[in-house]
Amino acid sequence: MYHFKGLIASAFATALLSSTTPALADFWSDAAKGLEGTTIRGISESTPPSNYAKDVLGPAFTKATGIKVEFEATSWDQMYDKAIKDMEANTGIYDFVYIEQDIIYSYLARNFLVDITADLNESPNLKSPTFDISKFTSFVDNFKNDKGNLFGVPMEAFIKVYLYRKDLFNDPKVKEAYKAKYGADLAPAKDHKEYRQIAEFFTEWGKSSGGELWGTTVQAASGHPASVYEVVESVFPTYGIYNWGIDAKTYGASVANGGRLNSPEAKAALAWWIGNLAYAPPESTSSTWDEIAATFAAGRAAQGLVYGENAAWIATDDKKxxxxxxxxxxxPPVEPGVIEQATSGQGYIGYYDGGAFGIPHSSKNKKAALLWLQYIGQESVQADWALAGSRITHNATYDDPKVKEQDKKVDGYYTLMREKGPLFRGAPPFPFHNQVREAIAPFIYQAITGELKPDEALDKAAAAADAELKNLGYRK
Amino acid sequence: MSDRAEKTEGRRHGFLPIETNAFDRVFIAVLLFVALHLFWMRFVEAALPLGVATVLSLVLGAIIVMRG
Amino acid sequence: MRSSSVGWLFLAPTLLILFVFGVLPFLYVLVIGFTQWNSFAADPEMRFTGADNFRRLVFDDQFLYSLWLTLKFAFFAVVSEIVLGYFLAQAFMRDFPGKGFFRTIHTLPLVIAPIAVGATWRLLTVPGLGPLPYYLNRWFGYEFNISRYIDQAFFTTVVMDVWHWTPLVTLTLLAALSSLPKEPFEQAQIDGANRFQIFWHITLPLLKPAILATVFIRMMDALRTVDEVWMLTGGGPGAATRYIGLHIWRVVFPKTDYGYGSAMSLITLYLTIVLCWMLYAGLVARRDLKRAD
Amino acid sequence: MRHLRNKASASLGAILFWLISSIVTLLPIYWMFVVSARSRVQLFGSPSFLITSFFTENYTSTVSDPAFQRYMVNSIVIATANAVLVTTLALFATYALSRYKLPGKENLFFWTITNRMAPPAVFLLPLFLLYTQVFVVADVRLFDTKIGLILLYCVFNLPFAIWTLRGMIDAIPKELDEAAFVDGANTWQVLTKVILPLAKPGLAVTGILTWVFAWNEYLFAATLTSVHARTITTGLAEFVTVTGTNWGRMAATAMLTLVPALLVLGLAQRHIVAGLTFGAVKE
Known part of the structure; x- marks a missing residue:
C-alpha cells in the first residue's frame, strides 16, 4: 500500500519529535500509569487511513504509554458484523470500533458507545492537553449527541466529488468537436443535462477514436450496496431529495405515507442515473466505490462521481x-435551486462521509482506549495521516505545508472540501440505516439489470421500505 | 454390512414403502409435522386455524410411529 | 458380538464435539427462530412471537425465489458434475502417457479456497479486466457481462461450481470404477453387447451406490454455497444469484434480523434434510433389498 | 470416447483431449497467476494472456508482510491439526459403527451428516456467543484461538470423514479382527494392528480432503477469529476495501496459498483413488 516504508519512517520521526516535547511525554506516560502492558483491540476496515493508524500511530502510542494496540483490519461487511455482535452480546472483545458516519445513529439508539466527553470529565487525569474537540472540522458534529457530548473521534472524512479528465476537457481538438456538436463550450458539468451530454460526447468520441474511453463512471454494482448508496447519497440530493426520500418525522418512505422515495423527482433521478449506464464502461454494473475509482484511474472514463478518499491516489500515484x-x-452537477437549498441549510448536494473510532460500552479497557482515541485525535499526527489516507478531520491540517503541496497535485480537492464542505452533509439520523438499505437494495439492483423500470423499482422500493419500517416498529 | 442379522433387528415393513425402525418412523413423523404446518400456513390458515394442523399431524405421526 | 459400551466409547468424542459445536448452536437457532429480534428495531429486545416468522416466510417472495434459485443451481451444478466427472473418470481408466500428470492437473481446482475461486472467476469475467468478456466480444461479437445479464450470471456460477467440484466427483467415480468386478464386462463382451448396452445394464447399476453417494455429498454442499458466489457476484445482478446461503447471510448480518434469519435457516435446513434423507433412504433401501436376497 | 480408426489416431485424439481439458482446467488458475504478475496500472485495457514483465512487488510485499506470515502459519497449524484430529476420531467412530451392535446406528450415521447441511450464516451468531461468553476460563476465551477453529471445523469435517471412511472399514472382512481377537489381541491392538494398516488409503484420502476443507474455510474463520488466529482465507478478503481491491496482491496471496495445498495433495495423490468410497459399500 502506497509508499509505506517511507511513510512509516517519516511518521516515526514525527512521533519521536513529539515525544521529545516534555509536557507531552509526561502526560502520556503519567496518564497511562498502571495501564502499561494492557492490550486494547480494535476493529476497522483495512483502508489506508486505518492501516496508517495500525502501522504508525499504534506503535507510536505504545511507545508513549506502554499500552499495546491490536488492530483487526478486515472487510467492510465483516467489520460491521463483528462490531455489532460484540456490542449486542456485550462481550467486550473490542476496545475501540470503527464507526462509519451513517451507522452512528443506530449505535447511539442502542447506547452501544461510551460517552467520551462525560468519561473524560469524570477522570480529568486522563484528559490530554493536546486533545481539543474544537480543533476538528465540522464533521465531528456527526459524532455528538443532542447534548453535544462526543461519542467518536473522527479518523477519516471526505466528500464525493465530481472528477473529470482535465487533459481531455482542455484539449483544443476535443473542445472544438464538442462546440461543433452541441453549440456550447466544453466545461465541467453544472447540471444533469450537461453531464449527460458530456457523457454522450465522450462515449462517441472514445468509440470513434478506437480507445477505451467512456463518458462517465457509474457506481452501479448490481449485487452490492454501493449502488444503493450512489443513488440515495449522491444522486437523490442533487435532485432535491434528501434523507433517502424518507420523511424524518413520520418515517414514511412512499409518497402516500409522506415520504418522497417514489416521488417524480426521485424517479427522474433514478432514470437519469440508470440512463448514464449507456455511456459508462461495461464494468460499471460490477463497480463498487473502489472499482469506479479504479476505472477512472485506468483512464476509462472522462468524468464521474468519485469518493474523495480516492481522489488523491488517482491524481498522484503513478503506480496505481x-x-x-x-x-x-x-x-457534482445539480438541478436548479439545489445549490441555494444547500447554502441556506435546507438541503445538501451530497454526503460528507467518513468515520470515527469510538469505544463500545462493553469494553473492559475503557481508560486505555480513551487515551488511544485522544492520541489519534491530536493535532500533531494529522498532517502525515492526511497524506497517507487523503483524509482531513482537523481544520489546521488544511494549512499544513505538506497538505497544501498535495492539494495542488489533486487540483484543489482539499480546498474544495474546506470551502464547500458545508454544502455536504452526513447521513440522515436514522437508527435503521442498514435495515432500510437492505430492504430497498433488491429493487435498485433490478433497475440496474433492467428487470424493473426506474419508476416501478422506486414504487416497490418505497413499499418495501415502508413495510420494513413498520416491521421494525418505527412506523406505527 | 458385516452382520446381516443385526441389521434387520428392530426393523419392519409397515405401510411405508421402505423398511423402517422406530427412529425412522419418529423422524418421518417430525418431517411430516413440519411440512404440514408450513403448507397449512401458506394455503389453509385463512380458513382453518393452525391448531387443526397440529392435531392432524400429531394423529398422523402417531399412526406412522405405531403402524408404519 | 462385543460389548456395545466399548463401541459407545469410541463414538463418544465424535458425538461430544458434534453435540457441543453442532447441536447446541442448532438449539439456539431453533429458539431464536420463534422470536422477533433485531438489534436495531424500535424495540431491540428479543420477543417470542410463536410461528409468526414462519407465517411471514411462506409468503415471502424473495425467500421463496431464493430457495427455488438454489435448487435450480444445485440441480444444474450437480448433474453437470456427475456427467462430466463420469466421462473424465472413464477416460482416466485407460492407460496413456502422462496420466499421473493430467490427473494432478484435474485435481487442482479442488484445493483452491472457495473465496479464491470466486475472486479468480471475478477476475476472469469482469469487463475491462477479464479476458472472457474481451475475447467473447472480439471473436464472436457476444456481449458477456455477468453483472448485467441475469442468465449469464446464473450460468457462470454453475460453471464455476462445476469447475471447482468436478474433480471430487471424478476422483470418487474413478475409485468406484476401479473397484468394479471384471467378470460381468467380459461376459457382456462375449455376449456381443454394444457399448451403450454395457453402460446401461452393467456399469450404471454397479455404479449406482457410488453415484448416489456422490450426488448426496455434492448436493448438500451446493445447497449451502456462499463464499464463491459472494465473491463473484454478491448475489447479483438483481437477485439472479442470490442463493439461499447468501440471502440468509444478508438478512442476518447487514439487516441484523436474527429472528427472521433463524427461521429462514431452519426451513432451509429442513428442506436440505428432507432432500438428503430421500436420497439416503434410496441408498439404504437398495442395500437392504440386496441383503434380503 | 469415439470409435477411432486406428491406434495412432486414437492416442493422438486422447492426447488432444487431455491437453484441451487441461487448458480449460488451468485457465482460471493461470489467469490468477497473470494478475499476480501485473501491477495495478497494467491490469486494465485489452487483456493479454502473455506475461511480458513480472511485477514482483505483489509477491515480495506479501511474503514480507508479518500478517501474511502469521496467517499462513495459523492456517497450516489449524488445517493439519484438524485433519489429524478428524481422521483419528472418524476412525474410532466408523470402527464403532461398523463393528459394534449399537441401537439406531444407521440413524446416528445419518444424523452425523446433517451437521454439515446447515446454512452457515445464521449459526455464526450462536457460535460467536459460545466462543465469547460460554467457553471462557478466567480470561481466556475460545474466540480467536486456533483450538477454537480446530474444534469447530470438526462439525463439518467429521461427518464427511465418517462418510468417506465407512465404506472402507466395512469392506475390511470381519473375520480378520475376529481372528486377531482369538489370538488374544485387545480392541486397541485390533484397531491399530489390523484395521489401521488396511484402511490406510481411506485414511489418507480422508486426511487430505479434511485438510483441504479446513484450509479453505472462510466464513467461520472470519467471524470467530480476530487477530491471533486469523487464517489465510480471511486474509484474502482483506484486500477488498473501500479504496480499491488490490487484485494483484490478492492473486499473489491466492497463488501462495496453493503451494501448501499442492504439497499435501502431491504427498497422497496415489492414495486418493483407492480410498474414496463415500459410504458406498462394496458388496
Missing part, C-alpha cells in the same frame, strides 16, 4: 493510476 496530473475536481 494512469491519469496522474490529469484530474480535475469540481462539485
Amino acid at each position: 493510476s494512469t491519469v496522474v496530473g490529469k484530474v480535475g475536481v469540481a462539485l
Whole structure:
C-alpha cells in the first residue's frame, strides 16, 4: 500500500519529535500509569487511513504509554458484523470500533458507545492537553449527541466529488468537436443535462477514436450496496431529495405515507442515473466505490462521481493510476435551486462521509482506549495521516505545508472540501440505516439489470421500505 | 454390512414403502409435522386455524410411529 | 458380538464435539427462530412471537425465489458434475502417457479456497479486466457481462461450481470404477453387447451406490454455497444469484434480523434434510433389498 | 470416447483431449497467476494472456508482510491439526459403527451428516456467543484461538470423514479382527494392528480432503477469529476495501496459498483413488 516504508519512517520521526516535547511525554506516560502492558483491540476496515493508524500511530502510542494496540483490519461487511455482535452480546472483545458516519445513529439508539466527553470529565487525569474537540472540522458534529457530548473521534472524512479528465476537457481538438456538436463550450458539468451530454460526447468520441474511453463512471454494482448508496447519497440530493426520500418525522418512505422515495423527482433521478449506464464502461454494473475509482484511474472514463478518499491516489500515484496530473475536481452537477437549498441549510448536494473510532460500552479497557482515541485525535499526527489516507478531520491540517503541496497535485480537492464542505452533509439520523438499505437494495439492483423500470423499482422500493419500517416498529 | 442379522433387528415393513425402525418412523413423523404446518400456513390458515394442523399431524405421526 | 459400551466409547468424542459445536448452536437457532429480534428495531429486545416468522416466510417472495434459485443451481451444478466427472473418470481408466500428470492437473481446482475461486472467476469475467468478456466480444461479437445479464450470471456460477467440484466427483467415480468386478464386462463382451448396452445394464447399476453417494455429498454442499458466489457476484445482478446461503447471510448480518434469519435457516435446513434423507433412504433401501436376497 | 480408426489416431485424439481439458482446467488458475504478475496500472485495457514483465512487488510485499506470515502459519497449524484430529476420531467412530451392535446406528450415521447441511450464516451468531461468553476460563476465551477453529471445523469435517471412511472399514472382512481377537489381541491392538494398516488409503484420502476443507474455510474463520488466529482465507478478503481491491496482491496471496495445498495433495495423490468410497459399500 502506497509508499509505506517511507511513510512509516517519516511518521516515526514525527512521533519521536513529539515525544521529545516534555509536557507531552509526561502526560502520556503519567496518564497511562498502571495501564502499561494492557492490550486494547480494535476493529476497522483495512483502508489506508486505518492501516496508517495500525502501522504508525499504534506503535507510536505504545511507545508513549506502554499500552499495546491490536488492530483487526478486515472487510467492510465483516467489520460491521463483528462490531455489532460484540456490542449486542456485550462481550467486550473490542476496545475501540470503527464507526462509519451513517451507522452512528443506530449505535447511539442502542447506547452501544461510551460517552467520551462525560468519561473524560469524570477522570480529568486522563484528559490530554493536546486533545481539543474544537480543533476538528465540522464533521465531528456527526459524532455528538443532542447534548453535544462526543461519542467518536473522527479518523477519516471526505466528500464525493465530481472528477473529470482535465487533459481531455482542455484539449483544443476535443473542445472544438464538442462546440461543433452541441453549440456550447466544453466545461465541467453544472447540471444533469450537461453531464449527460458530456457523457454522450465522450462515449462517441472514445468509440470513434478506437480507445477505451467512456463518458462517465457509474457506481452501479448490481449485487452490492454501493449502488444503493450512489443513488440515495449522491444522486437523490442533487435532485432535491434528501434523507433517502424518507420523511424524518413520520418515517414514511412512499409518497402516500409522506415520504418522497417514489416521488417524480426521485424517479427522474433514478432514470437519469440508470440512463448514464449507456455511456459508462461495461464494468460499471460490477463497480463498487473502489472499482469506479479504479476505472477512472485506468483512464476509462472522462468524468464521474468519485469518493474523495480516492481522489488523491488517482491524481498522484503513478503506480496505481494512469491519469496522474490529469484530474480535475469540481462539485457534482445539480438541478436548479439545489445549490441555494444547500447554502441556506435546507438541503445538501451530497454526503460528507467518513468515520470515527469510538469505544463500545462493553469494553473492559475503557481508560486505555480513551487515551488511544485522544492520541489519534491530536493535532500533531494529522498532517502525515492526511497524506497517507487523503483524509482531513482537523481544520489546521488544511494549512499544513505538506497538505497544501498535495492539494495542488489533486487540483484543489482539499480546498474544495474546506470551502464547500458545508454544502455536504452526513447521513440522515436514522437508527435503521442498514435495515432500510437492505430492504430497498433488491429493487435498485433490478433497475440496474433492467428487470424493473426506474419508476416501478422506486414504487416497490418505497413499499418495501415502508413495510420494513413498520416491521421494525418505527412506523406505527 | 458385516452382520446381516443385526441389521434387520428392530426393523419392519409397515405401510411405508421402505423398511423402517422406530427412529425412522419418529423422524418421518417430525418431517411430516413440519411440512404440514408450513403448507397449512401458506394455503389453509385463512380458513382453518393452525391448531387443526397440529392435531392432524400429531394423529398422523402417531399412526406412522405405531403402524408404519 | 462385543460389548456395545466399548463401541459407545469410541463414538463418544465424535458425538461430544458434534453435540457441543453442532447441536447446541442448532438449539439456539431453533429458539431464536420463534422470536422477533433485531438489534436495531424500535424495540431491540428479543420477543417470542410463536410461528409468526414462519407465517411471514411462506409468503415471502424473495425467500421463496431464493430457495427455488438454489435448487435450480444445485440441480444444474450437480448433474453437470456427475456427467462430466463420469466421462473424465472413464477416460482416466485407460492407460496413456502422462496420466499421473493430467490427473494432478484435474485435481487442482479442488484445493483452491472457495473465496479464491470466486475472486479468480471475478477476475476472469469482469469487463475491462477479464479476458472472457474481451475475447467473447472480439471473436464472436457476444456481449458477456455477468453483472448485467441475469442468465449469464446464473450460468457462470454453475460453471464455476462445476469447475471447482468436478474433480471430487471424478476422483470418487474413478475409485468406484476401479473397484468394479471384471467378470460381468467380459461376459457382456462375449455376449456381443454394444457399448451403450454395457453402460446401461452393467456399469450404471454397479455404479449406482457410488453415484448416489456422490450426488448426496455434492448436493448438500451446493445447497449451502456462499463464499464463491459472494465473491463473484454478491448475489447479483438483481437477485439472479442470490442463493439461499447468501440471502440468509444478508438478512442476518447487514439487516441484523436474527429472528427472521433463524427461521429462514431452519426451513432451509429442513428442506436440505428432507432432500438428503430421500436420497439416503434410496441408498439404504437398495442395500437392504440386496441383503434380503 | 469415439470409435477411432486406428491406434495412432486414437492416442493422438486422447492426447488432444487431455491437453484441451487441461487448458480449460488451468485457465482460471493461470489467469490468477497473470494478475499476480501485473501491477495495478497494467491490469486494465485489452487483456493479454502473455506475461511480458513480472511485477514482483505483489509477491515480495506479501511474503514480507508479518500478517501474511502469521496467517499462513495459523492456517497450516489449524488445517493439519484438524485433519489429524478428524481422521483419528472418524476412525474410532466408523470402527464403532461398523463393528459394534449399537441401537439406531444407521440413524446416528445419518444424523452425523446433517451437521454439515446447515446454512452457515445464521449459526455464526450462536457460535460467536459460545466462543465469547460460554467457553471462557478466567480470561481466556475460545474466540480467536486456533483450538477454537480446530474444534469447530470438526462439525463439518467429521461427518464427511465418517462418510468417506465407512465404506472402507466395512469392506475390511470381519473375520480378520475376529481372528486377531482369538489370538488374544485387545480392541486397541485390533484397531491399530489390523484395521489401521488396511484402511490406510481411506485414511489418507480422508486426511487430505479434511485438510483441504479446513484450509479453505472462510466464513467461520472470519467471524470467530480476530487477530491471533486469523487464517489465510480471511486474509484474502482483506484486500477488498473501500479504496480499491488490490487484485494483484490478492492473486499473489491466492497463488501462495496453493503451494501448501499442492504439497499435501502431491504427498497422497496415489492414495486418493483407492480410498474414496463415500459410504458406498462394496458388496
